[in-house]
Amino acid sequence: MNGPLKRAALACLVMFGLLMINVNYLQTVRAEGLRSDSRNFRNFYDRYEIDRGRITAGNKVLAESVDTGSNDFRFERKYPGGKVYAPITGYFAPESERDMELAENSLLNGTSADLLIRRSLDLFSAKQSKGANVDLTINPKAQEAAYKALGASGKKGALVAIEPKTGAILAMVSIPTYDPNLLSKANKDTVNQAYNKLDKDPDKPLVNRAIERSYPPGSTFKVVTLSAYLESDDTIGPETQVNAPTVLDLPNTTDDLPNSGGAACGSGRVTLSFALEQSCNTPFAQMGMDLGYDAIQEQAKKYGIGGEPLEIPLPVAGSSIGKREDQAALAMTSIGQRSNQMTPLQMAMVAAGIANNGVVMKPYLVNKIADSEGDEIQSADPEELSTATSEDTARKLKEMMINVVAKGTATAAQVPGVTVAGKTGTAETATGQAPHAWFISFAPAEDPKVALALIVESGSAGGEASGGHTAAPIAKSVIEAVLGK
Amino acid sequence: MSTPSAEPVLLPAKRRVAQLAMLAFAVVIVMIAYANVGLAIDDKIPSGMLTYGLGLGGLMLAAYLVLAKFAPWADPLILPLVTLINGLGLVMIYRLEQAGAFGASASTQLLWTAIGVVMFSVTLIVLRDHRALQRLTYTAGAVGLFLLISPLLPFIGVEENGARIWIGIPGVGQLQPAEFAKLALIVFFAGYLVAKRDVLALAGRRLLFIDLPRARDLGPVLITWGLSLGVLIMQKDLGSSLLIFGTFIAMLYIATQRTSWVLIGILLFIGGAILAGLLFDHVYARFEVFLDPGNKELYARELGGSEQLMQGLFSMASGGIFGTGLGQGHPDLIPLAISDFIFPATGEELGLAGLMALLMVYALLVERGLRTSIAARDPFSKLLAGGLSFILAWQVFIIVGGVTNLIPLTGLVTPFMSQGGSALLANWILIALLVRMSDAARKPPPQAIQDEGMTQVFQR
Numbered sequence: 001m002n003g004p005l006k007r008a009a010l011a012c013l014v015m016f017g018l019l020m021i022n023v024n025y026l027q028t029v030r031a032e033g034l035r036s037d038s039r040n041f042r043n044f045y046d047r048y049e050i051d052r053g054r055i056t057a058g059n060k061v062l063a064e065s066v067d068t069g070s071n072d073f074r075f076e077r078k079y080p081g082g083k084v085y086a087p088i089t090g091y092f093a094p095e096s097e098r099d100m101e102l103a104e105n106s107l108l109n110g111t112s113a114d115l116l117i118r119r120s121l122d123l124f125s126a127k128q129s130k131g132a133n134v135d136l137t138i139n140p141k142a143q144e145a146a147y148k149a150l151g152a153s154g155k156k157g158a159l160v161a162i163e164p165k166t167g168a169i170l171a172m173v174s175i176p177t178y179d180p181n182l183l184s185k186a187n188k189d190t191v192n193q194a195y196n197k198l199d200k201d202p203d204k205p206l207v208n209r210a211i212e213r214s215y216p217p218g219s220t221f222k223v224v225t226l227s228a229y230l231e232s233d234d235t236i237g238p239e240t241q242v243n244a245p246t247v248l249d250l251p252n253t254t255d256d257l258p259n260s261g262g263a264a265c266g267s268g269r270v271t272l273s274f275a276l277e278q279s280c281n282t283p284f285a286q287m288g289m290d291l292g293y294d295a296i297q298e299q300a301k302k303y304g305i306g307g308e309p310l311e312i313p314l315p316v317a318g319s320s321i322g323k324r325e326d327q328a329a330l331a332m333t334s335i336g337q338r339s340n341q342m343t344p345l346q347m348a349m350v351a352a353g354i355a356n357n358g359v360v361m362k363p364y365l366v367n368k369i370a371d372s373e374g375d376e377i378q379s380a381d382p383e384e385l386s387t388a389t390s391e392d393t394a395r396k397l398k399e400m401m402i403n404v405v406a407k408g409t410a411t412a413a414q415v416p417g418v419t420v421a422g423k424t425g426t427a428e429t430a431t432g433q434a435p436h437a438w439f440i441s442f443a444p445a446e447d448p449k450v451a452l453a454l455i456v457e458s459g460s461a462g463g464e465a466s467g468g469h470t471a472a473p474i475a476k477s478v479i480e481a482v483l484g485k
Numbered sequence: 486m487s488t489p490s491a492e493p494v495l496l497p498a499k500r501r502v503a504q505l506a507m508l509a510f511a512v513v514i515v516m517i518a519y520a521n522v523g524l525a526i527d528d529k530i531p532s533g534m535l536t537y538g539l540g541l542g543g544l545m546l547a548a549y550l551v552l553a554k555f556a557p558w559a560d561p562l563i564l565p566l567v568t569l570i571n572g573l574g575l576v577m578i579y580r581l582e583q584a585g586a587f588g589a590s591a592s593t594q595l596l597w598t599a600i601g602v603v604m605f606s607v608t609l610i611v612l613r614d615h616r617a618l619q620r621l622t623y624t625a626g627a628v629g630l631f632l633l634i635s636p637l638l639p640f641i642g643v644e645e646n647g648a649r650i651w652i653g654i655p656g657v658g659q660l661q662p663a664e665f666a667k668l669a670l671i672v673f674f675a676g677y678l679v680a681k682r683d684v685l686a687l688a689g690r691r692l693l694f695i696d697l698p699r700a701r702d703l704g705p706v707l708i709t710w711g712l713s714l715g716v717l718i719m720q721k722d723l724g725s726s727l728l729i730f731g732t733f734i735a736m737l738y739i740a741t742q743r744t745s746w747v748l749i750g751i752l753l754f755i756g757g758a759i760l761a762g763l764l765f766d767h768v769y770a771r772f773e774v775f776l777d778p779g780n781k782e783l784y785a786r787e788l789g790g791s792e793q794l795m796q797g798l799f800s801m802a803s804g805g806i807f808g809t810g811l812g813q814g815h816p817d818l819i820p821l822a823i824s825d826f827i828f829p830a831t832g833e834e835l836g837l838a839g840l841m842a843l844l845m846v847y848a849l850l851v852e853r854g855l856r857t858s859i860a861a862r863d864p865f866s867k868l869l870a871g872g873l874s875f876i877l878a879w880q881v882f883i884i885v886g887g888v889t890n891l892i893p894l895t896g897l898v899t900p901f902m903s904q905g906g907s908a909l910l911a912n913w914i915l916i917a918l919l920v921r922m923s924d925a926a927r928k929p930p931p932q933a934i935q936d937e938g939m940t941q942v943f944q945r
Contacts, residue, residue: 001867002859004739008871009855011735012878016848019882020841022891026801027837034802039784039795042803042815072815 044094048073048186053108053131053372055089055100057081057138063089063101063180065131073186077101083177084147087208088138088314088365091180093195094188099208100134100365103313107132107369107377114378118371130372137168137367137380142450145481146173149474150454157436158209159454160348161478164442166382167352167361169312170450170482172345174209176201211316214341215455218427219260219279219467220438221336223397224350226276228299229287230393238273238400248282250328257285257331260426273400277408279424279467281335288334293324296334302388303350304360305342312345312365319346336427347453349385351440354401355421355448358394360385402445405472410439413472415479419445422475424467429458439471443479450482501553504561508549511565512542515572518811522580525812533592537579540595541572544602551606555613556924560857563923566850567901567916571598571909573843574902576811577823577831584817589904597906601913608917615921619865622676626709629669632662633716650720661907663725664898667732668911668918670713671876674733675869678740682864685741721767724897727883730754732876739871775893793820797829797888801840808836823904825896828885844885847900851878854919860926870922873915 026034034040052075055063062081068074077092079085090099097105106112110119110131122129139161146159150173161171182194198206207213230236244265248257258281259265265280275283288296300321301307310316322329322339332338345363353360361382368379389397401421404410409424425438436458442451456470479485516538523531531537545568552559575598579591612618618625636642636649643651643659651659678685684702710733714726734750737743761768770789777783778791778798785792796819804814816822816830832840854874861867880900887894898908 001739001742001864001871004742005855005859005867005871008735008739008875009852009859012851012855012875013848015878015882015886016844016851018891019885019889020844022886022889023801023832023840023844024837026798026889027805027832027840030798031802031805034798035805037779037795037799040799040803041818042799045815 044188045072047092047094048075050109051075051128051130052077052092053110053133055108055134055136057085057136057140057143060140062136062138063092076186077184079180079184082181083179084144084173085138086177086180087174087210088136088172089180091183093183093191094186099314100136103311104132104134104366104369108134115371118373118375132369132371132377134369135367136365137163137170138172138365139170139482141484142171142478142481143173146171146454146474146478147175149477150456151175154460155456155470156203156209156460157454157456158213158344159452159474159478160210160345161450161452161482162348162352162361162363164352164355164448164451165361166380167363167385168367168380168382169345169363169365171452171478172208172210172365174207176203176205178205208314209455209457210344211312211314212343214317214319214343214346215436215438215457216338216340216427216429217336217342217347218425218436218438219281219336220347220350220423220425220440220453221334221340221342222276222279222284223354223401223423223440224300224303224305225284225288225291225296225334226272226400227303227354227389227393227397228291228295230396231299231389232291232295234392236272237396238271238403240272241269242272242275242283243286244268244270244275244280244283246282248285248331250331251289252326253328255328257281257335273403276400276423277403279404279409284335285331289327289331293330293333296330297321297324299388302360302386303346303353304385305346307386310345310363312363314365316345317343319343336425344453344455347438347440347455348451350388351423351442351453352448352451353388354394354397355442355445355451356394357391358387358389360388398445401442405441409466409468410441410472412468413439413441413476413479415443415476415483415485418443418479418483418485420476420479421445422472424472426466426468434458434465437465437470438467439475441472441475441479443483450479452478454478499557500561501557504552504565505549507561507565508545508568509542511569511572512538512545514569515541515576518573518576519579521810522576522583522812525810526580526583531579537575537591537595541568541575541598544599548602548605551609552920555609556920558927558929559920559924560853560927563850563853563916563920566846566853567913569846570843570850570901571601573831574827574899574904577816577827577834577902578904580812580834581817581823581830583812584815586817586822588821589823593906594904594909597909600906601909604910605913605917605920608914609921612917612921615869615918615925616863616865618672618869619676619679622673622680625669625676626673629666629673630709630712630716632666632669633713635662636720637716650722650725661905663720663722664907664911665914666713667725667729667876668873668915670709670729671732671736671872672869673709674736675865675872678736679865679868682740718761723768723771723895724883724887727895728876728880728897731879731883732872735875735879736868736872740868771893771895775890778890793826794888794890794894796820797826798890800826800829801832801889804833804836806837808832808834808839810834824898825884825903826888827899827902827904829888831902844881847878847881851875851881853923857919857923857926861922862926866922866925870919870926873919877912877915 052065062085063079065075066078068076090101092101108131110129119129142161150159156175159173178198183191185191246264250257305319319342321333329338333340349360362385369377405413405420405422410422413420413422420443422441427436437456440453442448454471519534520530578589578594582589582591635652641652643653653659681702713729737746762772774791778794783791800816800819811834814833816833819826822830851874858867858870861870884897884899886892898905900912
């Protein structure tokens with residue numbers, strides 16, 4: 001009987017061989033596909049196995065992973081910064097992440113190749129590997145002051161404050177906002193419910209208005225038009241006289257362009273500085289038509305408008321002065337209307353460029369990234385984006401913008417003991433609707449420490465909203481916070 | 486007859502010390518695995534570790550002592566191999582219990598292991614000569630059939646999860662008689678086929694190119710086999726039907742040496758499988774799931790869906806080559822990971838490396854069994870040992886092949902690993918039988934104590 005027994009043994013060998021081959025095939029060749037299958041909940045659990053790095057702003061912790069001791073959801077993400085910092089930190093949800101959590105994901109969760117050495121060291125010292133910590137450029141005092149001032153009395157809008165010399169973003173506020181703690185719970189259903197509720201909210205709290213949405217900049221754009229004008233001829237200065245009729249006839253149309261509220265602008269022949277102080281429409285519209293679309297577009301581009309989309313590292317929506325149309329449209333574009341669309345960050349870059357003697361620095365949010373032991377992996381390296389104007393032009397613009405705050409439309413932004421420069425904007429959205437109130441500013445004018453742009457959205461500050469009354473006082477509190485006043 | 490040669494006969498070594506060392510090694514591996522689970526889950530050595538360790542160690546020492554006393558010549562590798570698999574099963578069940586998996590209870594399984602070791606010892610002590618079983622051929626057949634039918638009987642039969650394969654014993658709990666029936670049936674097959682193997686192989690007519698035995702020779706065994714399959718199919722126990730069918734074919738082949746039986750068996754099986762697929766929805770469902778387990782509709786299907794299979798595959802894939810480490814994966818995501826799907830659950834935490842080792846341990850165990858069979862001195866022992874070893878290999882193939890989508894999934898326990906008392910008891914008895922036969926096979930043949938010419942004196 002030994003013959004058939006040996007053959008039966010061979011059959012057993014074949015069976016075990018087949019099993020082994022199949023197990024090899026499953027756990028190596030097919031493993032990747034099966035592992036990433038959406039029905040494999042392990043992906044979901046694995047997200048919580050990682051001790052993600054912290055997101056901080058100076059000494060303030062904005063996001064951190066807390067060890068819950070649970071086996072399924074070991075580390076829960078908490079946002080002590082809450083709503084105020086939500087548009088920057090984003091959140092770490094069961095299936096996705098957003099904003100800074102997304103932009104620096106591979107460093108925060110420790111998978112980045114930059115952390116290879118740290119991971120190897122942790123392996124040898126049997127330490128639980130941690131993600132890298134991300135430190136932001138945000139100044140918590142400015143951020144909180146801006147959030148408080150902008151969010152007061154139910155206003156909606158956004159504010160961005162930049163350090164002009166470096167491009168470091170000191171504050172970035174978007175209101176209304178959301179509580180990231182609700183979206184970082186380790187429960188898909190709860191999070192989906194919370195997300196859908198926020199997503200359906202007509203006020204769009206999930207949108208970061210500072211960088212993801214663009215608005216007509218209104219009169220704040222006049223500084224761009226003015227830059228082009230000043231650049232076109234060295235002899236032009238704040239005291240140069242320009243025509244400022246009450247109403248400007250727009251060529252080839254039946255429409256006329258009036259000044260704000262149909263008011264007269266001085267005597268009809270005013271200095272450039274006066275036109276800017278009072279934010280007269282007619283001289284700037286004329287200026288735009290005289291310079292032509294190309295010159296305005298060229299100048300806009302030097303401020304970063306319509307160029308490569310920025311990543312700070314959060315992706316920034318594009319800004320644009322609109323397509324080439326007729327002269328009448330160009331007149332409207334020159335005073336920040338028509339298809340002229342700017343993100344608040346872009347307008348802050350305009351203010352920062354002027355503050356920094358015409359040089360626009362690339363804006364950034366990440367100050368430095370260090371591994372769990374504190375060894376630096378990356379640190380910010382301020383970079384020039386472009387040269388917007390000559391130093392001379394910047395000086396003239398600065399002088400006129402100081403006048404706007406000193407005796408023009410933005411007196412509400414005055415800070416005792418500090419020279420503040422600024423420009424208001426009141427952008428019409430649609431006929432019959434309340435305008436957006438804008439303000440761009442920098443201070444102290446002699447040695448600018450902060451440049452900012454802010455917008456209070458249409459309808460959230462009453463029908464009579466204007467850059468001077470609604471927006472300028474908010475800038476004041478942010479400047480005070482940054483300068484420690 | 487020649488005179489015995491002058492040089493001494495070489496005796497096979499007993500290797501009792503080596504066996505004890507390997508046994509200790511197996512227990513140590515299991516203990517380390519326990520500690521590993523505790524450290525991974527709670528960052529501390531599990532409090533029950535000493536109980537489990539002493540429990541398992543004590544049990545195996547007892548089994549070893551019984552073996553050393555009553556079957557001293559037995560293969561030294563069999564007991565350590567079984568200890569390792571059983572211990573690993575205990576660790577996995579403990580680990581799943583920690584994760585709150587439904588029904589997982591390591592202490593119950595340890596209790597059943599203890600009873601299993603008692604059954605092992607009792608079998609070795611009571612059954613001094615396994616050939617006594619040959620005299621019980623027909624009794625074994627009748628007992629096997631009765632055990633199979635018993636769940637269908639009123640009062641004692643219990644239905645669970647749609648399969649009526651349990652009997653309730655007041656005060657004890659539930660038993661799965663099919664697990665014991667398979668042992669009885671193998672004894673019957675072995676006894677019957679040995680008695681009839683000459684007539685089966687020689688007498689008969691030749692049809693085409695296949696030698697068909699006479700009906701009256703094959704009758705009893707065919708009837709028993711047919712009845713077993715019929716009952717199991719009625720109970721919707723596909724796994725056990727396949728197990729008994731395959732083992733019967735293998736034993737028939739070993740007994741008669743006729744390849745034609747294997748061919749007939751395979752043809753019958755394919756025909757039967759197609760017929761069953763056409764007749765029974767639940768069989769058809771298994772085929773559907775086997776061919777396309779990832780299908781979204783099949784995955785979501787309430788009855789006979791592929792969710793459990795897919796979760797098993799996800800589990801193994803997530804383990805990858807080295808596994809997540811004990812206590813660090815999520816094998817509890819597999820529905821009923823403690824029974825049929827303990828293999829993929831192990832694969833997640835121990836990885837490909839662990840599964841290869843596990844399959845090697847099973848293969849070694851089967852190999853030791855088959856070696857016993859080849860070394861056995863009488864046909865009954867050969868056939869019985871061959872049948873028992875084959876059924877072990879065949880069972881591993883059916884269940885592991887099923888959960889890894891190599892063959893359609895039919896429910897069966899993974900021997901010595903899955904939680905469940907009946908299977909554990911039956912398999913410990915199976916191992917006792919193998920050990921008993923191995924002892925008989927390796928015991929040195931009676932030696933002539935002096936040159937007695939034609940007279941021989943037997944040692945007793």
